[in-house]
Amino acid sequence: MKVTVLLSAGLHPVSGRPCPAAVELQAIRLAHTLGTPELTGLHAGPAADAVRDALGQGLPRLLWLETAVEDDPLAGLVAALATDRPDLILAGRQAQGADDSGLLPYALAKALGLPIIADAVAIEPAGEGAVHVVQALPRGARRRVTVRLPAVVTVHPAAPTALPFAFAAARRGTVERRAGQAALRSGAAIDERPYRKRPKLIAKAAAGASAADRLKAATESAAGGGRLLVDPAPDEAAREIIAHLRELGVLRR
Amino acid sequence: MSTMRLRRDPRTERAAHRIDGTARPRFDLAAAAETTGGRLRRNPRAEVERMLVAGTSRRRLDRSQRSVSTPLHIAAPAETAAAPRLIVIEEPAFLVAVVPDAPGGRLTPHDRQMIGAARLLAEKGGAVLALLAEPCEEIGPAGADRVLLVEASTGYDPEGRSASIAMAVDGLGVRHALFPESVDGGDIARRVAADLGEALFAGAESIAANAVTRASRGRRVEQRRAPPRLISLAADAALPYAGAPREARALQDDPMPTVPTRRAILAAEIIPADPARVPLGEAGFVVSAGNGVTDFDGFRAVAAALGATPGASRVVCDAGLMPRAAQVGASGTVLEATCYFALGIAGAPQHLQGIARCEHVVAVNTDLHAAMIERAGLAIVADAQKVMPALLAALECETETTA
Incomplete structure (x- = not known):
């Protein structure tokens, strides 16, 4: 099976220096769970320094499409993948280094005419020409999706952690350099400024009020006036509780 | 020298207060106090009145600057009392x-x-x-x-x-x-x-x-x-x-027609989360034990039977009866659950902060006046130790009848 992992010019979350994006290293590990695939990394950008470390974390070969800083990587990636035709294209949930909008895998899938499955935490082979992709859902739930190959799959940060770095493997890995395609980014110019963290908005009643008001907001019943049973028999209490929970829809059975 | 205050002339000030038409000279000092100019006088009694917190039996003052600077609006309750009217936009511009x-x-x-x-x-x-x-x-x-x-x-x-x-x-x-x-x-x-x-x-x-x-x-x-x-x-x-x-x-009577697409997804099934292993902050349904619970094996059995993630109050975690990761509250985990079921928890303010974002609360506690009873949508004043076995028995009975 041919697997290609898309790699972006990540930035270290603390130091801000170039390094591979964590979720893309997790994607490399997920590729290793599919037996022994023919694994290739694919990066489009002005420099490959940031992604070269991925060679030490399970990636044997990296294809680098050299483009200018202002170029849109999509056209070059589409051309490279259309000629290479991998069975599975893995990407992080959100690439780093440019807009960080997470839109590129979707645009790529659209351009190549492939299905896309988001937020994978596990991938298992499912017979000839298909895989099971386990998606992460909120509240710890999972969804197992069977999808026909070839497909694009993006990886969720809840996937297993990346393989440990091995220096010898990093030395052994090869980087193939190719000229990318020049394609100007479309869209309106966007005003940019240094990032400023904004406070999360909380409910108005609690925001400006005094400590006494905030405590009242925290302790008051959200539903407004509940039912009160004083000293019921334990059996009756149990019946009431089960009926109430069932009404709320939290009891599964 | 322009910053210098004007010198008062007490005789003209007093003459301005004089009430005409009386034989004996009479002065109304209170009525015209504002016309005299100069600095405004503080009214310490009115300030204290404004700082009073209503609805408490003991006299409480809220000394934060906010309420002192804002004047009292007495007309406000009349507006809120009116029933909210439906807002209709007939011809939207976009x-x-x-x-x-x-x-x-x-x-x-x-x-x-x-x-x-x-x-x-x-x-x-x-x-x-x-x-x-x-x-x-x-x-x-x-x-x-x-x-x-x-x-x-x-x-x-x-x-x-x-x-x-x-x-x-x-x-x-x-x-x-x-x-x-x-x-x-x-x-x-x-x-x-x-x-x-x-x-x-x-x-x-x-x-x-x-x-x-x-x-x-x-x-x-x-x-x-x-x-x-x-x-x-x-x-x-x-x-x-x-x-x-x-x-x-x-917007229109019939729903939008579905667009035919080539389906590459062959099958999909939801795997529900194992409630015992979900992190407390992500859990949807949490059942929590407090000081009113002594039988913790029974409590875990109840949590498993309800399909809920077990939590605990600070007292229980401090005593080592439940792991620290299970602690709910300001110094533990702040929940995002849909439903919270409190067994034998009175509801300290720090604990209530942890469940502030829970949509529904069910409480079992012996104290009628506990804060958790006030917070709950279904509150039961009873001993949690006696309710737990009854709950287990009722759940088992239900599974037997359905099986």
Whole structure:
């Protein structure tokens, strides 16, 4: 099976220096769970320094499409993948280094005419020409999706952690350099400024009020006036509780 | 010398207070006090009156500057007492579409925030249009003027759903379309953007009618521009709509037709989370033990039988009866659960902070006057130790009858 992992010019979350994006290293590990695939990394950008470390974390070969800083990587990636035709294209949930909008895998899938499955935490082979992709859902739930190959799959940060770095493997890995395609980014110019963290908005009643008001907001019943049973028999209490929970829809059975 | 205060002339001041038409000289000193000029006098009694906290038996003063500077408005309760009227927009100048997740036809807090943000974008004569997968009753009070059912084919079919939404957004000439930046909402937003071939302003962190902002380049750069057509909104970035209910009129009688797509997804099944292993902060249903519980094996059995994640109060965790990771409250985990079931917990303020975002609370406690009993939607004044075995027996009895 041919697997290609898309790699972006990540930035270290603390130091801000170039390094591979964590979720893309997790994607490399997920590729290793599919037996022994023919694994290739694919990066489009002005420099490959940031992604070269991925060679030490399970990636044997990296294809680098050299483009200018202002170029849109999509056209070059589409051309490279259309000629290479991998069975599975893995990407992080959100690439780093440019807009960080997470839109590129979707645009790529659209351009190549492939299905896309988001937020994978596990991938298992499912017979000839298909895989099971386990998606992460909120509240710890999972969804197992069977999808026909070839497909694009993006990886969720809840996937297993990346393989440990091995220096010898990093030395052994090869980087193939190719000229990318020049394609100007479309869209309106966007005003940019240094990032400023904004406070999360909380409910108005609690925001400006005094400590006494905030405590009242925290302790008051959200539903407004509940039912009160004083000293019921334990059996009756149990019946009431089960009926109430069932009404709320939290009891599964 | 202009800063120097004018010298008072007590005789003319007194003459100004004189009441005419009486034989004996009379002076009304209180009435004309303001005309004399000079510095205003403080009224310490009125200030204390304003600081008094109403509704407590003991005299309490709120000395924060806020309430002292604001004058009292007595007319306010009359306005709030009036019944909220339905707001109707007959001829909207433009449409702002929202695509809520609404799992099971119920809006999430994130959905409500998104509708609040859409109301900001629709301020000047626009209407908010909700594109729903299934009917939802609470969409009108949440702030939607129009509703359109966009049904996808059965099962998990994000391609079909996004194709229908893209067709609705394009066909209706929607000015802005908002999506929640949640797991499913973010996926649909990007699929729609790819279908329409447009850029998506992903994960907007502040939103107003004139500008939206988002983080980019590893959260080092903030992008800012006028609101584009497709926006996905991060959680807790906007306030939910708090005005009078909107009408939520159906835009057209029949739902949008489904767009035929080539389905590459062969099968999909939901694997429910194992409640015993879900992190407490993510759990949907938490059952928690406090000082009123002594039989912890029984408590764990109850949690397993209910299919809930076990939690505990600080006292129980301090005593080593439950692991520290199970602690609920200000110094433990702040829950996001739908339902919280408190067994033998009185409800210290720090514990109540931990469950402030829980939608429903059920409490069993011996003390009628406990704060948790006041907070609960169903409160039972009884011994948790006696209720737990009864609950186990009732649940077992139910499984036997269904089996």
